[in-house]
Amino acid sequence: MEWRVPLSDVNFTSDEEEAVREVVHSGWLSMGAVTQAFEADFRAFTGAKHAFAVTNATAALHLACLAMGIGPGDEVILPSLTFVATANAVRYTGADPIFADIASLDDLNISPNSIQSLITNKTKAIMVMHYGGFACYMPLINQIAETHGLSVIEDAAHGVGASLDGRALGTWGGVGCYSFFANKNMTTGEGGMLLTDDDTVAEKIQILRSHGMTTLTWDRHKGHAYTYDVVDLGYNYRIDEIRSALGRVQLNKVRDANQRREALVSLYRQRISHQVPQISVPFKEHPGESSHYIFPVLLPKGTDKLAFMAGMREGGIQTSWHYPPVHHFRIYEDDWRARNNQLPLTEETAQREITLPLYPAMSEEQVHWVVDAMDKLLN
Numbered sequence: 001m002e003w004r005v006p007l008s009d010v011n012f013t014s015d016e017e018e019a020v021r022e023v024v025h026s027g028w029l030s031m032g033a034v035t036q037a038f039e040a041d042f043r044a045f046t047g048a049k050h051a052f053a054v055t056n057a058t059a060a061l062h063l064a065c066l067a068m069g070i071g072p073g074d075e076v077i078l079p080s081l082t083f084v085a086t087a088n089a090v091r092y093t094g095a096d097p098i099f100a101d102i103a104s105l106d107d108l109n110i111s112p113n114s115i116q117s118l119i120t121n122k123t124k125a126i127m128v129m130h131y132g133g134f135a136c137y138m139p140l141i142n143q144i145a146e147t148h149g150l151s152v153i154e155d156a157a158h159g160v161g162a163s164l165d166g167r168a169l170g171t172w173g174g175v176g177c178y179s180f181f182a183n184k185n186m187t188t189g190e191g192g193m194l195l196t197d198d199d200t201v202a203e204k205i206q207i208l209r210s211h212g213m214t215t216l217t218w219d220r221h222k223g224h225a226y227t228y229d230v231v232d233l234g235y236n237y238r239i240d241e242i243r244s245a246l247g248r249v250q251l252n253k254v255r256d257a258n259q260r261r262e263a264l265v266s267l268y269r270q271r272i273s274h275q276v277p278q279i280s281v282p283f284k285e286h287p288g289e290s291s292h293y294i295f296p297v298l299l300p301k302g303t304d305k306l307a308f309m310a311g312m313r314e315g316g317i318q319t320s321w322h323y324p325p326v327h328h329f330r331i332y333e334d335d336w337r338a339r340n341n342q343l344p345l346t347e348e349t350a351q352r353e354i355t356l357p358l359y360p361a362m363s364e365e366q367v368h369w370v371v372d373a374m375d376k377l378l379n
Contacts, residue, residue: 004316005366008183009359019245031238038244046168048195050202057157057179057192059237061089064175067204068151074124079110080325082129087326099327101343109136129155133291135164138172160185161258164288186250188243208234260360261292271371295358315373320355
């Protein structure tokens with residue numbers, strides 16, 4: 001379908017084409033010097049001590065869980081209002097995801113009070129997800145974790161360029177994980193990054209990322225090693241040079257792109273408050289600097305959400321839903337029901353939330369089209 005206003009768009013120019021061309025001409029395509037440069041760029045961008053590029057954010061989350069020692073019999077508290085990969089990564093280790101509620105209908109991030117109520121003697125870690133690039137309340141969450149001896153993992157898939165108290169999201173916990181999927185603020189098509197300041201955790205991630213091997217193909221190519229040992233059950237979570245090249249170019253654009261997103265969000269908020277005030281816009285005056293990855297709104301109570309989204313589609317405007325709660329997916333629902341863990345705010349958000357188009361190349365006129373379409377459907 002040809003959308004009048006798509007949900008998102010890719011911000012690629014000849015710069016990305018040239019970066020890919022240079023890699024192809026170099027003759028070295030697997031993880032090597034360009035990836036090392038990408039990781040160095042990301043360390044400088046975030047202030048993290050260690051950065052590891054990987055094949056996607058799900059792999060990053062899995063490695064983060066393993067590096068923090070999560071395994072069978074453990075429980076990890078995380079939001080249900082997230083993409084399923086957040087919970088799946090916990091399951092990959094044999095541990096159990098325990099779903100927490102969100103803070104409020106204005107703050108769609110995980111609730112510190114809900115986290116506190118779910119801690120048991122099996123709890124190993126807290127995994128937060130910075131919804132839409134808006135920061136979770138990390139000082140309190142870290143305090144809870146420290147009190148109970150828990151690890152903190154940040155799913156910062158939405159948070160490239162976002163910060164809280166001047167500190168990059170993804171650097172507050174023991175490990176932070178980013179996504180460079182095709183619709184993210186910066187993209188490599190597929191791809192991800194892990195951050196940590198812990199040398200021991202970094203060593204574990206480095207080994208696990210590539211089959212548990214002590215040296216890489218690039219090391220041997222450069223003459224730094226002749227053979228290798230395998231010291232752990234590792235994975236093939238390496239990124240390639242083409243995606244790392246794209247990532248370096250995209251990283252240089254992300255601050256300006258995020259500023260453009262912020263300006264569009266400001267216009268959205270202004271128009272919605274004047275034209276369709278019955279629609280709620282979360283994260284009013286939220287602390288920190290957001291990446292504005294998505295623009296979520298809550299429809300009035302009782303609105304048929306799917307019919308509303310169909311009406312927007314008929315007008316050529318693409319919308320989405322972030323997210324169907326993970327605890328209602330078939331693979332997770334039975335366990336959630338057995339625990340009798342009620343998530344009322346997550347449930348209400350799921351019934352009312354839709355995501356409106358937002359991307360740097362979007363025009364002010366397109367914002368007006370979106371708001372006019374919502375006005376037509378609701379009034």
